[in-house]
């Protein structure tokens with residue numbers, strides 16, 4: 626409570642001082658207003674390019690879904706080990722087997738491969 630009392634005294638002292646040196650206070654006040662206005666102008670002109678950046682980048686990346694989920698560079702096989710179709714036509718599903726990544730044209734082909742992966746690899 627004693628702290629608040631001290632603050633009030635300081636506040637009154639400031640007000641009294643302001644009344645005495647009013648013209649000086651006004652001068653300083655006007656200078657700071659001019660400076661603040663200048664500062665706001667600088668900040669506003671600096672912020673403009675920053676505000677333009679988020680608009681340049683795509684707002685929603687999920688709406689622009691890539692057509693192919695996987696590419697042939699992501700898998701170790703070049704042809705579908707179940708149906709023999711070239712994977713350049715499109716990879717719908719992949720699986721990891723024995724430290725390698727295998728791509729398949731469909732989930733059904735992947736399931737077929739997983740029934741006998743070792744045999745499917747040996748055949749090709």
Ligand SMILES: [Zn+2]
Nearest residue numbers: 705708730734
């Ligand atoms: Zn297939």
